[in-house]
Amino acid sequence: MSDLHRTRKILDSLLPPATDAIKHVSPQALPSVYLQLLDAVYGSVEDGDELLAKFMGTLQNNEEKPSDYLNRLQVALSAVVRRGGIAESERNRCLLKQFCRGCWNDGLIADLQLEWKTNAPPSFAELVFLIRTGEDRQASKHNRMKKHLGLHKPSPAVPKFRAAAQQLAAYSCATPEEEVTDTDILKKQLNEIQAQVAVMQTATPRESTPSSESSSTITCTLKRLLHDSSTQQASERTVQFRANSKQ
Incomplete structure (x- = not known):
């Protein structure tokens, strides 16, 4: 798709008052010009350092799956990178480090040996696949334990x-x-x-x-x-x- 076609797609997707904010921009401008202007008008005003501090304080919530926590970290980290809080080359290492720090499932982290992968961190796609596989393995083992020990059976009747x-x-x-x-x-x-x-x-x-x-x-x-x-x-x-x- 050409730059002109992308610009036309952006213009067609906007409604007032966003259209009023870009009226002075030439229709022949690059798509990046429109995106920068829209981000300046409607985007977050926090700088990269503030977003990075907020990212470092993002921890796993109660009853939140580790994979869901990782997705939440990825969204927050993308905002940090856009605002210049960290370099793009440090994205994977920072994501893995914060996940190991804020996830409360130590058994999953130990099974996948995630703390040993910080020197050569996997990509987001590889990391989320590893975590989902570990979650499924833990859930299957827990169900087998309940079935074997009979924890799902009702308690015997009282004499x-x-x-x-x-x-x-x-x-x-x-x-x-x-x-x-x-x-x-x-x-x-x-x-x-x-x-x-x-x-x-x-x-x-x-x-x-x-x-x-x-x-x-x-x-x-x-x-x-x-x-x-x-x-x-x-x-x-x-x-x-x-x-x-x-x-």
């Missing part, structure tokens, strides 16, 4: 007796407004456990099996919880009665 004991323990910490109902639930659960223990003892009257011993222990725990709940009820009723009497 019936243990669930009942935990439920009754939670009922014992209920609010005063629910105490009457909770006591009834405690009694009901206690009766069910005692009935189950009686059935097991009838089935094996001469032997003391581990299941019957654990059931007896749970029964004692339920009785203690019931007694504690009743004591707490009586104490709170006494306090409430005294408060009403003073009023």
